[in-house]
Amino acid sequence: MAKAGDRIDAVLxxxxxxxxxxxxxxxxxxELGRFDRLRTRVFEDYRCTDTDGALDGAxxxxxxxxxxxxxxxxxxxxxxxxxxGGRWVALHGTNAALDAPPTFDGRxxxxxxxxxxxxxxxxxxxxxxxxxxxxxxxxVTDSGHPLVADIEPFWVDDELYCSALYGPLEVLLHTRFxxxxxxxxxxxxxxxxxxxxxxxxxTGAGEVCYLTLGHCxxxxxxxxxxxxxxxVERGSWDVPEFRVLLQRCLEWALEVEHAAx
Numbered sequence: 001m002a003k004a005g006d007r008i009d010a011v012l013x014x015x016x017x018x019x020x021x022x023x024x025x026x027x028x029x030x031e032l033g034r035f036d037r038l039r040t041r042v043f044e045d046y047r048c049t050d051t052d053g054a055l056d057g058a059x060x061x062x063x064x065x066x067x068x069x070x071x072x073x074x075x076x077x078x079x080x081x082x083x084x085g086g087r088w089v090a091l092h093g094t095n096a097a098l099d100a101p102p103t104f105d106g107r108x109x110x111x112x113x114x115x116x117x118x119x120x121x122x123x124x125x126x127x128x129x130x131x132x133x134x135x136x137x138x139x140v141t142d143s144g145h146p147l148v149a150d151i152e153p154f155w156v157d158d159e160l161y162c163s164a165l166y167g168p169l170e171v172l173l174h175t176r177f178x179x180x181x182x183x184x185x186x187x188x189x190x191x192x193x194x195x196x197x198x199x200x201x202x203t204g205a206g207e208v209c210y211l212t213l214g215h216c217x218x219x220x221x222x223x224x225x226x227x228x229x230x231x232v233e234r235g236s237w238d239v240p241e242f243r244v245l246l247q248r249c250l251e252w253a254l255e256v257e258h259a260a261x
Contacts, residue, residue, distance in 0.1 A: 015044030016066035020218040046070040049077035066093030075118035083204030087253040092214040096127035104225035124201030129181035173198035
């Protein structure tokens with residue numbers, strides 16, 4: 001990562017649908033701003049792969065998106081970034097592609113088309129469904145890993161992701177879920193498998209760190225499906241363990257010492 005003056009270059013991609021991206025962008029830029037040698041460029045989609053070499057010149061990629069679908073050339077660029085040694089911190093809905101129903105009345109489901117296979121393979125997963133937002137317990141899978149050292153099991157009120165997985169994955173945090181995910185075409189999840197919450201996926205010389213937590217939604221973020229959403233949701237953003245994990249994921253990407261619990 002060495003550059004003149006030991007500068008680190010990052011790209012933040014934050015945008016999409018059905019989430020409060022203004023809130024998420026502000027929170028992530030605040031966290032990234034803690035590192036005085038870091039310089040960050042911000043995009044709403046994956047045009048960072050073809051905008052004056054933004055991603056080509058980056059050391060770190062951070063993404064918080066939902067239904068942002070990279071083209072095939074953009075997927076190839078993302079894979080090259082990781083394969084050459086880049087580190088990618090992917091958050092929450094980065095792995096989601098959603099085809100919305102004509103009306104948001106519960107009679108027709110959201111569909112989750114496999115439209116970015118190359119990116120899903122690099123990420124290690126693609127979102128397929130989640131049960132209604134409700135509290136669930138996050139368990140520690142590998143307590144010996146520095147990213148989760150001294151983290152005890154904790155509760156979050158967040159979206160619990162049920163995803164197609166593309167391993168091998170190094171799962172660090174997980175939860176369990178079996179049951180129905182109403183409102184999604186792939187709604188039945190009968191097997192009580194672990195659902196990864198935090199994992200690492202290596203490709204070539206680089207690696208992805210995926211944290212599924214971090215849902216946020218404001219009252220206007222379901223438009224045009226819903227004129228005004230009935231409540232503001234902040235998911236895990238107020239959970240201390242999530243904040244520690246987010247800081248550690250960024251520190252992992254920047255190769256600096258991890259924050260203490």
